[in-house]
Amino acid sequence: MAEKKNTQVQSLLVGFSIIDLMVERGIPMKFNDIHHETKITKSNLYKYLHTLTSLGILHRDDNTGMYTLGSTLIQYGMAAVNKEDVVTKTNSFLQQINLKTKETTLLTVWTQSGPMITKMIHSSLGLNLGGQVGSILPIQSAAGKLFAAFMNNPMIEAWKNDQQANWDKKDRQWLDEELDIIQEQKISFAKEALASSISSVAIPIFNYNDDIIGSIIVVGFADAIPQSTDHELSLYLLEKSKEVSSVFGGKL
Structure with missing residues (x-):
């Protein structure tokens, strides 16, 4: 079967929309702020944030509960710059x-x-x-x-x-x-x-x-x-x- 052109994985697009938001804001963000900006349902947003945090793409501060960009994303960026x-x-x-x-x-x-x-x-x-x-x-x-x-x-x-x-x-x-x-x-x-x-x-x-x-x-x-x-x-x-x-x- 021929591969469909322009096929996109919706869950990846949603995940990257969260990352894009964090990059654009450039400041730590609360769960409710991310929810307000992305309009992702709270139940799904919990899952996305948990997954992104577990991968190190985002970091969640244990004391404040606020999210920032994680070390893995920085490593990816440095790898791209070095190449x-x-x-x-x-x-x-x-x-x-x-x-x-x-x-x-x-x-x-x-x-x-x-x-x-x-x-x-x-x-x-x-x-x-x-x-x-x-x-x-x-x-x-x-x-x-x-x-x-x-x-x-x-x-x-x-x-x-x-x-x-x-x-x-x-x-x-x-x-x-x-x-x-x-x-x-x-x-x-x-x-x-x-x-x-x-x-x-x-x-x-x-x-x-x-x-x-x-x-x-x-x-x-x-x-x-x-x-x-x-x-x-x-x-x-x-x-x-x-x-x-x-x-x-x-x-x-």
């Missing part, structure tokens, strides 16, 4: 952008030395615009500014300080203003950061925790690369940023 293969999962997006723009398209991820090129699809025109897989990009590059704008940890702060070690006050102020704009617009532009007459535009890739885990860059001659958000290509890339981030649970 987060940015290069593989973004490959189709890089190809789409490369076909659309016909310009060199790069993927970068963060390393201790700064954003590193991990994937490159060359321009359809066969232009060699500098840089290669393994190259580390500077802070004034489109990708460098993205990571500087959205990462927030001691490692990124040390890198920013090192990159600006020989900068004067005016240049430092310029970067601060650029980063504020990038945080608002969620797209980054750069001129001649990689080579003379070469410009670039970069979009961030966010995960479920709104952490930047990579960036996609389009590189080309200055007259082919936008430098503002109202350009058709910029709008296209902003949509692609949402699409690729959703693969990792990001919500822009």
Whole structure:
């Protein structure tokens, strides 16, 4: 017998509706609150909560009786994060952008030395615009500014300080203003950061925790690369940023 398409197990859907509620609320919840929100009958809700608790998906505090997310769910999430293969999962997006723009398209991820090129699809025109897989990009590059704008940890702060070690006050102020704009617009532009007459535009890739885990860059001659958000290509890339981030649970 042929398997029916779109067949779903109703009890699993109900169980995950409880988990979704706990994730959305983000706070301990009482039985009555869960009942009120889910509209599941009390007799069935007892069964679901008991099952989810016994599996460690949820945790019930013995003193308060309130429910929170359990350790098993955290383990599942960490397993998914540890298997987060940015290069593989973004490959189709890089190809789409490369076909659309016909310009060199790069993927970068963060390393201790700064954003590193991990994937490159060359321009359809066969232009060699500098840089290669393994190259580390500077802070004034489109990708460098993205990571500087959205990462927030001691490692990124040390890198920013090192990159600006020989900068004067005016240049430092310029970067601060650029980063504020990038945080608002969620797209980054750069001129001649990689080579003379070469410009670039970069979009961030966010995960479920709104952490930047990579960036996609389009590189080309200055007259082919936008430098503002109202350009058709910029709008296209902003949509692609949402699409690729959703693969990792990001919500822009």
